Structures are given as C-alpha cells and as structure tokens.
Amino acid sequence: MRSDRDLPIGIFDSGFGGLTVARAVWDQLPAEDVVYLGDTARAPYGPLPISQVREYALECLDLLDESGVKALVIACNSASSAVLRDARERYDVPVIEVILPAARRAVKVTRTGDVGVICTTATATSQSYDDAVAAVPGVRLHTAACPLFVDYVERGVTGGSELLDVARRYLAPLQLEGIDTLILGCTHYPLLTGLLSYVLGDGVTLVSSSEECAKQVYAQLTDLGLARDAGHVGHRRFLTTGDPSRFSGIGHRLIGTELNSVDQVVGAALG
Numbered sequence: 001m002r003s004d005r006d007l008p009i010g011i012f013d014s015g016f017g018g019l020t021v022a023r024a025v026w027d028q029l030p031a032e033d034v035v036y037l038g039d040t041a042r043a044p045y046g047p048l049p050i051s052q053v054r055e056y057a058l059e060c061l062d063l064l065d066e067s068g069v070k071a072l073v074i075a076c077n078s079a080s081s082a083v084l085r086d087a088r089e090r091y092d093v094p095v096i097e098v099i100l101p102a103a104r105r106a107v108k109v110t111r112t113g114d115v116g117v118i119c120t121t122a123t124a125t126s127q128s129y130d131d132a133v134a135a136v137p138g139v140r141l142h143t144a145a146c147p148l149f150v151d152y153v154e155r156g157v158t159g160g161s162e163l164l165d166v167a168r169r170y171l172a173p174l175q176l177e178g179i180d181t182l183i184l185g186c187t188h189y190p191l192l193t194g195l196l197s198y199v200l201g202d203g204v205t206l207v208s209s210s211e212e213c214a215k216q217v218y219a220q221l222t223d224l225g226l227a228r229d230a231g232h233v234g235h236r237r238f239l240t241t242g243d244p245s246r247f248s249g250i251g252h253r254l255i256g257t258e259l260n261s262v263d264q265v266v267g268a269a270l271g
Contacts, residue, residue, distance in 0.1 A: 005226050008033035008237070009217065010069035012060050014053075015043030016154055016250050017187035018075030021098065023255045024214035025073070026236065029221070031228040033235045037064055037265065040242030045078040046120030046147055046186075053082040053122060058090070060241075063265065065091050070226050073217060074098065077119055077185050077209060081126035094220050099123075101212035102183050103132035109205050110181040113138040116174040116204075118146045119185030129185060142177040146170045146186075153188040156253040159195055167192070167199050181205045191254060238262045 009029075011022050015038050022036050039045075039060050045053045057079040061072055071094045074080045074087065080097035087095045106115045117129045124145040133139050149170075152163050174182065182204055184190055190208045197206065221227040228234075240247040244262040251259040 004070050005228055006033075007068055007070035008035045008235075009071050009073060009221075010061075010064035010067070011036045011073040011075050012057070012064055012079070013038050013074075013076040013187065014045035014056070014079060015040045016247070016254055017150065017189075018073075019251050019255050020187050020190045020208075020210040021073060021075035021213050022236075023257070024208075024210050025217050026234055028214050028218050029227065029234070031230050031232040031234055032221075033228075033237075035064065035067065035069065035237045035239065037239040038241070038247060040240050040247055042241065044120070044150055045076065046122045046150065048078075048122060050082045050122065050126060053078055054086070057083045058086065061087055061091070065093065069093060071096060071217065071221060073213065075187055075210070075213065077128075077187065078122040078126075081123050081128040094224065094226075096213060096216050096220060098187065098209040098213040099128050099185070100132050101216040102185065102207050102209035103129055105212045106181045106183050106207045107133055107136050107139055109207065110139065112178065112180045114140050114142065114177055114179045115181045115183065116142045116144065116177070116179035117183040117185045118144050118149075118170065118174075118189060119183075120150070121145045121147055123185055129183065140177075142174050142179055144170055144174055146189075149192060150186065150188045153191050153254065154250050158191050163195065164199070167195055171196070171199050175200065179204060181207060183207045183209065185209055188254075236261075239265050241265050
C-alpha cells in the first residue's frame with residue numbers, strides 16, 4: 001500500500017522561474033518524486049493585481065492537491081505574497097513558500113542591517129518581505145522591483161552590455177542605501193548571480209529564495225517523517241497550462257536539464 005511518504009512533492013509557479021526551486025529540491029532530496037505545475041499561459045503574475053494572482057494561484061494549487069501530493073511548494077514570490085495565509089488554511093498538507101525562508105536567512109547574515117530585495121512589481125507592492133522582517137530590530141529593508149530581469153532570463157540572456165546596463169540602473173538605489181545583503185526575491189534571479197555579484201561586488205551577500213525554500217522543504221519533510229528512503233530514484237513530472245514544447249525549451253535553458261515529459265493542463269482542470 002502506498003503511504004504518504006511515497007506521494008510526490010507538488011511545486012507550483014506562475015511560469016518557469018520555479019524550476020530553480022525544483023532543481024534545488026531534487027538536488028537536496030534526490031529520492032523524492034516531484035510534480036511541477038507552471039501556469040505559463042497566464043504568466044507573468046508580476047504585473048497582475050494581487051486579487052487575480054490569488055485566483056490563479058489557488059486554482060493551480062487545488063489541482064496539485066487533488067492529484068495527491070504530500071507537500072505543496074509555492075515556488076513563486078508573487079503567488080506566495082498573495083495566497084500563503086489562504087493556502088495554509090485550505091490544504092491538509094504542509095505548504096512551503098519562498099519568502100520567509102529567504103528573509104530569515106538574510107536577517108542572519110547581514111552585518112549592517114541594511115538588506116536589499118529585488119523582485120517583481122507584484123511582490124514589491126505586496127510588501128511581503130517588509131512584513132517578514134518587520135519584527136526584527138535593527139534591520140532596514142530596501143526594495144527594488146526589477147521586472148525586466150524575467151524576460152532576459154527566459155530568453156537565455158544572463159550577461160552582455162545591455163543587461164549589465166539594466167542591472168546597474170536597478171541596483172543603483174540599493175547601492176546608495178549601503179546594503180550588505182541582497183535577497184533574490186524572484187525565482188528567475190538565481191540565474192543572474194554572476195551579473196549581480198559583478199555589479200554589487202564581493203561585499204554584498206546574495207541570498208537565493210530558491211535555495212532557502214529547498215532547505216525548508218528538506219527540513220519539514222524530515223521533521224514530519226515524510227522524506228523518502230535514499231534508495232528510491234525520484235521521478236519528475238512537468239505540467240504546464242501553456243505550450244509544452246516552449247516549456248521544455250525554456251526549462252532546458254534555465255536549469256540545464258532535458259524536460260522530456262511535459263503535459264498540458266487545460267480547461268476544466270483549472271476551474
């Protein structure tokens with residue numbers, strides 16, 4: 001009989017960026033089965049009103065939950081900002097997101113208390129990172145929305161003079177604030193660590209929301225006795241609301257892995 005430990009981890013993102021979370025999860029938990037759902041037909045969520053992000057995100061999370069998963073991972077900063085409280089009340093499985101783990105890590109590593117976060121417009125508007133560090137004395141959060149980064153990453157552009165100029169423009173206000181730690185508050189942004197480090201210099205520590213989320217997945221599954229034995233070889237399944245071939249192509253550019261099994265979810269499956 002299949003136990004809860006044998007169920008897959010459900011990972012949801014508005015599009016492609018959450019694949020960096022999925023990659024971090026299966027690097028740390030290679031025995032786990034993973035089903036990933038990217039709502040690429042309605043992405044990006046970043047420019048959308050919070051109410052619409054909430055509606056779309058809950059539809060996708062409902063689908064994963066109904067398919068049978070042992071944990072839900074909201075691998076999207078915009079969606080985490082919009083639905084986290086609702087999701088934890090709505091589902092009977094652990095719900096892990098990207099914002100709080102990254103904020104906690106940044107608070108631990110900052111030396112001066114000046115922490116920056118780069119993110120989508122929706123995440124910046126929600127002030128979710130501000131809320132995450134509000135109770136920490138001596139920490140000052142400085143936010144910069146960087147909406148163009150997503151498009152560059154999905155086109156496979158992670159360097160070059162044009163993107164360097166964009167990065168310098170986005171990061172200049174944070175540099176003026178004297179930040180010593182930067183939260184990568186969008187799951188596309190870990191692909192830009194080389195660029196960001198070049199612009200900011202070695203004195204600024206980068207905190208990846210993808211990596212910190214994966215660490216939290218590991219901790220929760222272990223604490224709850226839901227982690228699979230090491231002998232199992234994890235299976236990965238990918239779902240998209242958009243074009244499977246486009247998903248596979250962009251996914252390969254983002255995480256360097258062939259995505260051979262990509263299925264499309266349409267119509268009634270999303271309410």
